């Protein structure tokens with residue numbers, strides 16, 4: 001059994017896998033990291049490996065004190081991945097993006113793939129049909145847009161997500177909801193259109209905390225898989241075992 005851990009910028013997510021089947025999912029706060037992992041390891045005694053991807057400020061050190069029977073695999077940019085990395089700055093490429101690209105390569109062989117992760121940031125990652133990772137884009141996620149409007153102006157309130165009533169906002173809150181939510185949706189549809197103009201065929205994997213909401217709103221119909229990063233961690237680990 002494998003416990004995969006995704007340390008994002010905001011939250012931590014985990015999943016216990018028996019081969020390719022998820023037994024349980026977890027979401028928790030950074031401050032609870034060690035306590036929660038201890039609990040999971042107590043509940044699932046058969047976990048032999050802990051596989052971690054961290055883009056947050058939680059480093060390898062946080063994983064040194066667990067039960068000795070558990071091996072920790074803390075993924076880094078130096079690991080071997082199933083794609084050819086054409087990024088001009090491979091050392092600064094986010095480990096979450098590498099794992100997403102890896103999952104897309106392994107799960108959807110021999111095709112162009114675009115992964116859109118709508119989390120704290122929105123990331124776009126493209127792997128072509130010859131398994132070249134080309135890069136993509138990084139932009140602020142939904143929650144971050146609301147926070148930025150509030151934090152960098154004098155007058156704008158901090159709002160919680162609400163579905164805008166129209167693209168023409170007729171009040172301050174409605175203008176903000178339209179700008180944030182519609183802007184978010186238009187951006188992603190716009191990027192997908194751009195890829196479509198250059199690649200006649202590609203699959204789209206939509207993931208991250210806002211994926212389910214987005215899937216309903218995009219003009220481009222695509223399926224969402226909120227757990228794609230955790231699944232990709234499990235697959236990347238299997239790949240690593242078989243290729244190291």
Ligand SMILES: Nc1ncnc2c1ncn2[C@@H]1O[C@H](COP(=O)(O)OP(=O)(O)OP(=O)(O)O)[C@@H](O)[C@H]1O
Nearest residue numbers: 008009010011118119120121141142143208209210
């Ligand atoms: N309880 C929650 N806490 C924070 N964000 C949430 C929550 N529920 C839904 N969301 C939405 O999820 C988005 C954040 O996504 P996610 O949880 O994937 O981020 P994350 O844990 O920081 O991961 P990453 O850094 O990998 O993007 C926010 O824009 C927000 O709208």
Ligand SMILES: CC(C)(CO)[C@@H](O)C(=O)NCCC(=O)O
Nearest residue numbers: 055092093094095096097121138
């Ligand atoms: C963009 C984020 C913050 C998304 O989690 C992460 O992938 C990251 O810190 N990336 C480093 C920069 C890059 O990917 O080029």
Ligand SMILES: [K+]
Nearest residue numbers: 117119120121
């Ligand atoms: K993200």
